Amino acid sequence: xxxxxxxxxxxxxxxxxxxxxxxxxxxxxxxxxxxxxxxxxxxxxxxxxxxxxxxxxxxxxxxxxxxxxxxxxxxxxxxxxxxxxxxxxxxxxxxxxxxxxx
Numbered sequence: 001x002x003x004x005x006x007x008x009x010x011x012x013x014x015x016x017x018x019x020x021x022x023x024x025x026x027x028x029x030x031x032x033x034x035x036x037x038x039x040x041x042x043x044x045x046x047x048x049x050x051x052x053x054x055x056x057x058x059x060x061x062x063x064x065x066x067x068x069x070x071x072x073x074x075x076x077x078x079x080x081x082x083x084x085x086x087x088x089x090x091x092x093x094x095x096x097x098x099x100x101x102x
Contacts, residue, residue: 004082005067007058010093012038015064016055018092026088028081044081051081 008015016035023030023042031041031050038055052069066089068082 003067003069004086005065006086008064008066008089008093009062010064011062012055012057012064014096015066015089015093018089018096019053019055019066022085022089022092025092026084028085049081051085053085 016038019040020030023040027045028042029045031043033040040053041050042053043050050071052071054067054069056065056067057063058065066086068085070082
């Protein structure tokens with residue numbers, strides 16, 4: 001099980017809100033969440049794989065580290081979802097940033 005991580009140059013509250021939008025846009029199921037601690041559990045539509053997503057403050061308060069932990073060791077779809085989630089999360093944040101600048 002390979003953990004994927006990326007750092008985003010935004011505060012945790014911004015990233016977690018974008019992550020909720022990302023989960024919805026991708027049609028993933030939010031099984032549980034704890035916004036205060038920055039942990040979400042999501043599964044794919046068929047519930048064949050689950051992922052734990054953790055958000056932590058990175059080096060500076062204005063940076064957020066997002067880590068995705070697939071809960072499957074057999075190469076099920078949850079393992080490949082990490083890259084898709086990061087791509088969509090980046091696009092969601094960029095769209096929101098562009099709208100805010102208008």
